[in-house]
Amino acid sequence: MTACPQCDQPLKSEPPYAGWCPSCDWNVVRAPSTGKTRFARLQTKLASFMTYGRRRRRVVEIGYPLWLVLTPQERVALLAHEMAHSSNGDGRHGLVVGSALHSLGVLRDVTRFDWQEGDGVSRLVAETFLAVLGLMELLLYRSAQRAEYRADELAARAAGTTATISLLDALITRAESVHDFLDASVVATRTDDLWTAIRSYVESLPESERERLRRAARLEELRVDRTHPPTYLRMSRLAALPYEEGRVRAPGGASGTELASPAARVAEAIREDAQSALYR
Ligand SMILES: [Zn+2]
Ligand SMILES: [Zn+2]
Structure with a gap:
């Protein structure tokens, strides 16, 4: 068994997957390889609810690779979660709040620009705006967290807690592993069906790799301040x-x-893209 280069404890490894250290988290979080950025549009983009167009139509957008690696009941949970955001009136998407925050941000920049040392009035104005802006950001952050828990609860009511919990696990394990699979060289040289290949890659993910991905999510979520509470x-x-x-x-x-x-057509286009990227 290989020892960790950082703390000398045994590594977890299941070839061909790279080893990682369960004692000190060495190699748990991996930097994305540069070859993958080319395929950014293929990424297993998390589903999102948004309104678009002049008539503010409501749309739920779900990446196909994500849809593909979910079980039918997890899909129910995902749809329910996203629809819940729309019925909750999630603060981040609200037009009014969004533009209020934007104008405050602009004002902050403007007042800062004119801010002279000893200029009492301008300073007071600037500080007031800063305080209001900070407060609004805090409130929005809190309401975003609340909205997330609320959407989870509605998803659980619709799909059941078991499926909703396994959906969240899928988002940080199965969906993440698709990124590793989608390497240009792999996509370009395979001759089998891309979507079937993704599915069987994800299904054959060993437990040690799932465990690493869960840890990586936990470390990443602690580091990055996100509107979603930690998974x-x-x-x-x-x-x-x-x-x-x-x-x-x-x-x-x-x-x-x-x-x-349509998925077959997309797969074909992706393969052609990948090949021209490789043999240029
Ligand atoms: Zn270690
Ligand atoms: Zn959400």
Whole structure:
């Protein structure tokens, strides 16, 4: 067994996956390789709810690779979570709050520009704006966190806590591992169906790799200040809810086949892109 270069404890490794240290977290978080940025549009973009167009139509956007690696019941949880954001009136998406925050930000920059030492009035104005801006950001942050828990709860009511918890786990393990798979060289040289390949790659992920991805998520989420509360906290909150079964059951049978032919066309375009990127 290989020893950790940082703390000398045994590494966890399951070839071909790179080893990592469960004692000091060495090599748990990995920097993305540069070859992947080319395929940014393929990324397993987390689903998001947004309004767009002049008529502010509501749209739920879900990346196909993410959809692909979820079980039918996890898909129910994902849809319910995103729809909950729309019915919650999530603060970040609100037009009024958004523009108020924007104008305050602009004012802050303007007042700073004119700020002279000893200029009492300008200083007072600037400080007032800064205080209001800070407060609004804090309130928005809090309401975003609340909205997240609320959306999780509604997802659990619809899909059940079991499926919602495994959805959150999928977002930090299965969905993340797709990034590793989507390397230009791999995509360009494979001849089998891209989507089937992604699915079987994700299904064969060893437990040690899933464990590493969970740890990486925890370390990353602590480092980056995000509007979503850390996943492990969301999961433990969900576990305490009384909706184990949920009200909506995913339809059985071949769900998702309606996407098969556009997905095949996208896969073909991706492969051509990857090949021209490689052999240029
Ligand atoms: Zn170590
Ligand atoms: Zn959310």
